[in-house]
Amino acid sequence: MKKHALASAVVFLLLGAAAYGALFVAPTEKTMGTIQRIFYLHVSSAWTGLTAFFICFLANLVYVWRREPRWDWLAVSAAEVGLVFTTVVLVTGPIWAHPVWGIWWTWDARLTSTFVLWLLYISYLLLRTLVEEPDRRALFSALFGIFAFIDVPLVFGSIRWWRTQHPQPVVMGGSGSGLEPTMWYVLLFSWGAMLSLMALLVRARFEFEAVRGETDLVRREAEGV
């Protein structure tokens, strides 16, 4: 418990430092001005969400191979946490877009593929509530989770393959892309802080899933008495 509180405090401090870096250390972007500071929260959340979905994908593959409940627990934990990060992306994106584009939302390839990703992982979590038997639930959701991950490369590639309203990539975007060095440091620090938050949340959610597994066993035993 003490360890958990300490980890939470460290993550909180990292997030505070990341926000300080984004608001006070990073230089003001020339074209967009102050509003561009949302970038450090928006992009680091997006990268962390995609990382969580990748962990979910790997855990689903291992579950199909090994059929051990802990991999199913890790998969659902990473999926739910990835969904929370993607929700932050979908909320902060329009707040940034409105003063810059004059609209809250547009159905371009990046925004649409991200919204579809969000819907796919909501479906993944809903599917789990529809199957009662734990092994069948784990297998069906693992297969669906592997399928849902197909959208992740589409989200990544959407601003590289098609013309979009969304800005062009700052990483692997070809000539003309990239960031000023201080902006890079702040972005990478923000991503590190978000990854630490992701680890904290996945750990807490995994613990919940483990307790739920134990509760199911005790409940079945109680029903049999």
Place this chain on the structure above:
Amino acid sequence: MKNLNSVFAAYLAGWGIFFLYYISIARRTAALREEIERLKNSLKRAK
């Protein structure tokens, strides 16, 4: 400092979503732990 309100709104919304989710996990886990204790006690009594 144009659009500073939007920047604060975005950070407040982002942090708020993370905080609410963290609280929801803690509450759900605590509720399950209580249920396990209750079930274990009722099992003991039944045996």
